[in-house]
Amino acid sequence: MKSKSAAMAIMGICTLYFLVPIWWLVVGATKSRSDFGNTAPLWFADVSLGQNLGELFRYRDGVFLRWMLNSVLYTGGAALLGTILAAMCGYALAKYRFPGREAIFNVVLGGVLVPATALALPLFLIFSQLNATNTFWSVFLPSLVNPFGVYLARIYATASVPEELLEAARLDGSGEVRTFFTVSTKLMFPALVTIFLFHFVAVWNNFLLPLIMLGNERLFPVTLGLYTWNSQVNQLPELRMLVLTGALVSIVPLVVAFLLLQRFWRSGLGSGAVK
Amino acid sequence: MTRRKPAAAILFFVLPFGLLFIAFYLAPIGYAIKQSLYKVTRTGTFGPAREVFGGLEQYQRVFENGPFWSSIGRVLLFGVVQVPVMLGLALLLALLLDSGLVRGRAFFRLAFFVPYAIPGVIAAIMWGFLYSPNLSPFTAVTKTWDLLSADLVLWAMANVVTWVYVGYNMLIIYSALLAIPQEVYEAATLDGAGPIRTAWSVKIPLVMPAIVLTTVFSIIGTLQLLAEPQVFRTFSSAVSSTYTPNLTVYSTSSIPNFNLAAAFSVVLALATCVLSFAFLKVTQRGADK
Numbered sequence: 427m428k429s430k431s432a433a434m435a436i437m438g439i440c441t442l443y444f445l446v447p448i449w450w451l452v453v454g455a456t457k458s459r460s461d462f463g464n465t466a467p468l469w470f471a472d473v474s475l476g477q478n479l480g481e482l483f484r485y486r487d488g489v490f491l492r493w494m495l496n497s498v499l500y501t502g503g504a505a506l507l508g509t510i511l512a513a514m515c516g517y518a519l520a521k522y523r524f525p526g527r528e529a530i531f532n533v534v535l536g537g538v539l540v541p542a543t544a545l546a547l548p549l550f551l552i553f554s555q556l557n558a559t560n561t562f563w564s565v566f567l568p569s570l571v572n573p574f575g576v577y578l579a580r581i582y583a584t585a586s587v588p589e590e591l592l593e594a595a596r597l598d599g600s601g602e603v604r605t606f607f608t609v610s611t612k613l614m615f616p617a618l619v620t621i622f623l624f625h626f627v628a629v630w631n632n633f634l635l636p637l638i639m640l641g642n643e644r645l646f647p648v649t650l651g652l653y654t655w656n657s658q659v660n661q662l663p664e665l666r667m668l669v670l671t672g673a674l675v676s677i678v679p680l681v682v683a684f685l686l687l688q689r690f691w692r693s694g695l696g697s698g699a700v701k
Numbered sequence: 702m703t704r705r706k707p708a709a710a711i712l713f714f715v716l717p718f719g720l721l722f723i724a725f726y727l728a729p730i731g732y733a734i735k736q737s738l739y740k741v742t743r744t745g746t747f748g749p750a751r752e753v754f755g756g757l758e759q760y761q762r763v764f765e766n767g768p769f770w771s772s773i774g775r776v777l778l779f780g781v782v783q784v785p786v787m788l789g790l791a792l793l794l795a796l797l798l799d800s801g802l803v804r805g806r807a808f809f810r811l812a813f814f815v816p817y818a819i820p821g822v823i824a825a826i827m828w829g830f831l832y833s834p835n836l837s838p839f840t841a842v843t844k845t846w847d848l849l850s851a852d853l854v855l856w857a858m859a860n861v862v863t864w865v866y867v868g869y870n871m872l873i874i875y876s877a878l879l880a881i882p883q884e885v886y887e888a889a890t891l892d893g894a895g896p897i898r899t900a901w902s903v904k905i906p907l908v909m910p911a912i913v914l915t916t917v918f919s920i921i922g923t924l925q926l927l928a929e930p931q932v933f934r935t936f937s938s939a940v941s942s943t944y945t946p947n948l949t950v951y952s953t954s955s956i957p958n959f960n961l962a963a964a965f966s967v968v969l970a971l972a973t974c975v976l977s978f979a980f981l982k983v984t985q986r987g988a989d990k
Contacts, residue, residue: 429896433802440794441812444868447827448815450838454830467838511718518714522707530715537726539977543925543947544970547954547962548729551736568725576718602710630820633928634947638954649822649928656826657935670830673823684818685811688872 455674459667478671490672492644493651497630497676499562500647504569505626512572512625513618516579517606521592531580537573546634553639564639565647569629575621582617583610619690630680648676730970737964752960759964768943769965773972775855776945780923783859788915790863791870795908796900798871799878810875813868821865825932828861833936851939858929862922870915877911878904913984917977924973927951 450468456475457465465471482490519531549568553559587610595605611618636650643651652672655665740755763769794813798806816824830836832848842848848857881904889899905912927947934940942952946969954962 430802433797433800434804436793436797437803437805437809440790441809444813444816444864446838447831447864448819450831451827463836467836511721514714515718518711522711524708524711530719533727534722536974537722539921539974540726540730540970541921541925541973543927543950544733544966544973545726545729547950547959547966548733548736549725550954551959551963552729552732567721571718571721571725573722573726602707603713606714627817631928633820633822633931634951637931638951649820652826653822653932656829656932659935669826673826677819677823680818681815684814688811688814 451670451674455667455671457667459664462667462670475671478667479675482668482671482675485668489643490648490651490668490675493646493648494676496562496645497647497649500565500569500636501626501629504566504629505622508570508572508625509575509618509622511570512575512621513579513583513611513614514606516576516581517583517587517610517614519576520580520583521587521589521610531576534573534576538577542628542632543634546632546638549635550638559639560641560645562645565636565645568635569632572621572625572628574628575625578617578621578624579614582614586613586617616690619687623684623687623690648672652676733963733966736960737967739960741958741960755960759960760968762961763964763968766949768941769946769949772943772946772949776923776926779855779859779926780920782856783862784916784919784923786859787863787867788870788912788919791867791915792874792905792912794867794871795874795878796904798875799904800896800900802896810872813871815868816865817869819865821861821928822932824865825858825861825929828857828864829933829936832857849933849937849939854933854937854939858926858933861929862926866919866922870919873915874908874911877908881907909984913981916984917980920977920980921973924969924976 446468453468453470454462455478456473457471458474458477461471461474515534519527545568549564550559553561553564558564591609591613592605595609596602600608630649633649633653636647637653640646640650643654646654652669655672656669659666659669737759738755738757739752740758741750742753743750794809797803798809803809819827829849831839832843834840834843834847837843846853848854885903885907886899889903894902925947926945930940930944930948931951934942934944941948943949946965950962950965950969953965
C-alpha cells in the first residue's frame with residue numbers, strides 16, 4: 427500500500443512538471459497583453475484568444491500562416507518522401523544479395539553517427555557555389571536523407587517480409603518493384619510509420635540548416651520565424667503575445683498527431699532497440 | 702530453386718536514396734574537409750581575396766582557439782550531469798509504469814510524452830519566459846535564484862532538454878521492458894525476489910541495450926546543442942556567441958570565415974563520432990564479460 431502511494435506521488439509530481447508549462451502557454455495565449463503581465467499566470471483572465479489569433483494571422487501580410495505552410499512542406503513533405511526512399515533502400519539491402527551490399531550498409535550506418543548539424547555549414551557552402559542558397563530546395567533536398575531510416579527499414583524488412591511470400595509473388599509473375607509497392611509495404615506499414623515519425627522529428631528539430639541557409643523570411647519554417655520574432659521582443663514588445671500565440675498554434679497539431687500515433691512509437695522503438 | 706538477379710529492380714530501389722546520400726551527406730563531408738585545408742589571403746590590406754592551400758593551418762587555429770575548447774568543456778559538463786539525470790528519470794518512470802503499482806498507465810504515458818512533440822526552439826522560448834523574473838508563474842523560485850545568470854543558465858537549459866526528452870527515452874525503455882517474456886519474472890518470483898530486487902537484477906540488465914542506445918543518442922544531441930542556447934541569447938547576456946561548439950561554427954561562418962568554420966565542423970563531427978563509438982565499444986566490452 428505504501429509503495430503504491432509513493433509510486434503514484436512520483437507520477438503525479440512528474441505529470442505536473444511535464445504539463446504545467448504547456449498549461450501556462452495555453453492560458454497565456456488567451457490573454458490580452460496587459461492581462462498577461464498583471465494577472466495570475468496559471469489561470470484565465472478575460473479571454474482574448476480570438477484577438478490574439480487575428481493579430482497573429484494578419485501580422486506582416488499573414489507571414490505566420492506562410493511559415494506554417496512552409497513547415498508542413500519541409501517537414502511533412504521531406505519526411506514522407508524520405509521515408510519512401512529509405513524504405514526502398516533498406517528493403518533492397520535486406521532482401522537482395524548483390525555486390526557491395528554490406529559496404530553500402532556500413533557507409534549508411536556510419537552516416538547515422540554524423541550529426542545533421544555538422545552538415546549544415548558545408549551544405550551552405552556547396553549551395554552557395556551553385557547560387558542556390560536562400561531557396562526552398564536548399565532546405566528541402568538535404569532534409570530528404572535519413573540514414574537511420576534505412577537502418578530501421580532493413581531491420582523491419584528482414585523481420586516482417588517472408589521470403590516465401592516474395593517467391594510466391596514472383597511465381598505469379600509480379601515484378602520486383604510492383605511486389606514491393608503492393609505487398610511488402612503493406613507488411614512493413616507500422617514500421618514505415620515509425621520511420622516517418624523519426625524523420626519528421628529530425629527535420630522539425632533541425633534548426634541550424636534553415637538558420638544558415640535562409641535569409642528571406644517568406645521561406646522560413648515556423649520555428650525559425652518564431653525565433654526571429656522572439657529575438658526582436660526587446661525592441662518590439664507587442665511581438666511577445668504573437669510569439670506565445672504562435673508557439674501554441676504551431677504545437678497543437680503536432681501534439682495531437684503524436685498522441686494519436688503513439689502506439690507506432692512504442693512498437694517501432696521496441697524492435698529497433700532490442701534488435 | 703534458382704534466384705533471379707533483378708539488377709534493374711535493385712538499382713531502382715537503391716539509387717534514389719544513394720544519390721541523395723552522396724549529394725547531401727558524403728559530398729558535404731568531403732567539401733568541408735577540403736575547405737578546412739584552405740585559407741584566404743590578400744595582397745596588401747585591400748587587395749583581392751584569394752583562396753590558397755593552407756595545409757593544417759586552420760586546424761592549428763582550432764586547437765589554439767580557447768573559446769572553442771571551453772565550449773566543448775561546457776557541453777561535456779552539461780552532458781555528464783544532464784544525460785544521467787534525464788535517463789535515470791526515464792528509467793525510473795519506465796520501471797514504475799511496468800511495476801503494476803501505478804493506475805492510469807495510459808494517461809501517464811501520454812502526459813510524459815507530450816513535450817517531445819515540441820521542437821527545441823519553441824520549448825526554449827517557453828521556458829525562457831518561465832524563467833524571466835517578471836513573467837514567470839514561479840516567482841518564488843525566480844526571485845530567489847536568477848536562473849538566467851551566468852552561474853545557472855547552463856542548468857536552466859539542461860532542464861529544457863530534460864523536459865523535452867524524458868518521455869521519449871522513457872518510452873524506448875518501457876517498450877524494451879514490455880518485450881521481456883513473462884517466464885523470466887516467474888523464475889524470479891520463484892526465487893523469492895521482491896519487486897525492487899526484480900527491477901534491479903532482472904529488468905535493468907535486460908533493458909541495457911535500450912539504455913545504451915538512448916545514451917548514444919543523448920551524447921550526440923548534447924555535443925550538437927544549438928537551438929536552446931541560440932534562443933537563450935535573447936533572454937540572458939550570459940550566453941555568448943561561442944557558448945556551445947555549434948554556436949561557434951555558426952558565428953564563425955557569419956563573420957564570414959568559412960575555412961575556419963569548416964575546420965570547426967570537421968573537428969566537432971569527428972569528436973561526436975569518436976565519443977559515441979567509444980561509448981558503444983566500452984559498453985559492449987562490459988556486456989561480453
